[in-house]
Amino acid sequence: MKRTWISIVVIILVISLIACNKTQDDIMPVQEQNSPESIHSTQINTKMVYIPGGEYRPFYSADSNDVFVAPFLMDERPVTNQEFLEFVKANPQWRRSNVKRIYADSSYLKYWQGDLKLPQEALPDAPVTYIPWFAAKAFAESVGKRLPTLDEWEFLAMADQDTSNARTKKQYSDDIINLYLEKDRQYKAVKQSGPNYWGVYNMFDLIWEWTDDFNSVLIKSDSRVGEDDKGLFCAAGGATTAADILNYAAYMRFALRASIKANYNIANLGFRCAKDTIISPSQNQEL
Amino acid sequence: MKTLHYFLAVAFLMISCQQNNNSKVKKDLPSNSIFQLSSEWQNQDGKTVHLKDLQGKTLVVVMIYTTCKTACPVLVSKMQLIESKISRQDIKDVSMVLVSIDPETDTPEFLKDFAIKNNMDAPQWVFLRSNEAATQEFANVLSMKYKKISPMDFSHSNIISIFNPQGQLIMQDEGLEIDVDKIVNTVHGVLKG
Numbered sequence: 429m430k431r432t433w434i435s436i437v438v439i440i441l442v443i444s445l446i447a448c449n450k451t452q453d454d455i456m457p458v459q460e461q462n463s464p465e466s467i468h469s470t471q472i473n474t475k476m477v478y479i480p481g482g483e484y485r486p487f488y489s490a491d492s493n494d495v496f497v498a499p500f501l502m503d504e505r506p507v508t509n510q511e512f513l514e515f516v517k518a519n520p521q522w523r524r525s526n527v528k529r530i531y532a533d534s535s536y537l538k539y540w541q542g543d544l545k546l547p548q549e550a551l552p553d554a555p556v557t558y559i560p561w562f563a564a565k566a567f568a569e570s571v572g573k574r575l576p577t578l579d580e581w582e583f584l585a586m587a588d589q590d591t592s593n594a595r596t597k598k599q600y601s602d603d604i605i606n607l608y609l610e611k612d613r614q615y616k617a618v619k620q621s622g623p624n625y626w627g628v629y630n631m632f633d634l635i636w637e638w639t640d641d642f643n644s645v646l647i648k649s650d651s652r653v654g655e656d657d658k659g660l661f662c663a664a665g666g667a668t669t670a671a672d673i674l675n676y677a678a679y680m681r682f683a684l685r686a687s688i689k690a691n692y693n694i695a696n697l698g699f700r701c702a703k704d705t706i707i708s709p710s711q712n713q714e715l
Numbered sequence: 716m717k718t719l720h721y722f723l724a725v726a727f728l729m730i731s732c733q734q735n736n737n738s739k740v741k742k743d744l745p746s747n748s749i750f751q752l753s754s755e756w757q758n759q760d761g762k763t764v765h766l767k768d769l770q771g772k773t774l775v776v777v778m779i780y781t782t783c784k785t786a787c788p789v790l791v792s793k794m795q796l797i798e799s800k801i802s803r804q805d806i807k808d809v810s811m812v813l814v815s816i817d818p819e820t821d822t823p824e825f826l827k828d829f830a831i832k833n834n835m836d837a838p839q840w841v842f843l844r845s846n847e848a849a850t851q852e853f854a855n856v857l858s859m860k861y862k863k864i865s866p867m868d869f870s871h872s873n874i875i876s877i878f879n880p881q882g883q884l885i886m887q888d889e890g891l892e893i894d895v896d897k898i899v900n901t902v903h904g905v906l907k908g
Contacts, residue, residue, distance in 0.1 A: 529747035530856060561855060643855055646860035646870050690855035 506555035561690035575640035576702035604677035748882030754849035779819035
């Protein structure tokens, strides 16, 4: 009788061990899902434009020093709804119903009709918006690119249709402001307006764009200033040239960057991708 | 006797599956938990850790760099003050976490040295550094702004954050006038559950 009980206890022990083991196994996929490798590549080949870079004066620079921007490749236009759909198809963890709150607030892709259903009001070829920084980063990784740096983006933004640096023209900023004021502009398809000097489209007319280091714009709590509420106005006023005081459009972009958090999803905030390059312009014809 | 055996067997099964329940907690991490981040870090002992290794304790977190001469010393002294105001009974359930925004300079040896020099080498003090990408990601989770302004100098926002043992953000205080008592009260509130 005693032996029977011992064997029963042993059997229960074995069963419970197996049961517990199974749970251990269950945990594994979660860990895999969490790992950076879990970003699956997406086959999207947006045309990229070679930008030679060079010295430029940042709009908002505490040091009022010129910054050197190395040559880089930039997507000729923002990432579209259709492309982002391809990405979430390949990466279920970035679908609306699966996304982790640490990466995206509850407005993530909120104008889409479902996890895999594009929005009604926006065209498939319109820029994707309601996108947090984290998702933009993940998308860029999945296509083998990265987000542009703030300096790269602003370097490119100096151009109008005819020149690489139009900052001294009053019309340049006024034109951009007019574009910024247009309502529901993010629902329109990309590449319907003309390219800038470099051959890049839709820098201003459809959306605002994430940059990799958007969180480098400090309005307060500067470690060197050492106190709060030294406004952007003071710092920028002291640091920028007279020509840039006219550049209210750039001011608006910096104010936006300073006020957003990486998990925010905003109706007219999207992104495009960039890439490092070692290719020189002459080899660039076919890019 | 037979009943006792049954009871023992069932109790045993429950105990062994207690483990299951613990694992389940891990699996069901809140979606907004910082333990969702998969980045790899090194602590002041050079040991590779993940954020979820901090799970189970109330966290007081600040991002600094050790060569900083201006704001960071203030932040560090705030962290020391907060730590000193938590009872010795409670401190074992708290981790005071300092995350470097300058991983290049702040090697584990550097951090260890800094910890010893500042009398922050008790077990509740955790210093972390990673690569640039993970640092940037973590900074963005904390809504922390920072910018490298010269090879050895950063501008950055001054934020102390409190996370509960599941890694959810409970409160943040920003600026150099951080209210230490408010943070200590919040930590005690989280500890009481």
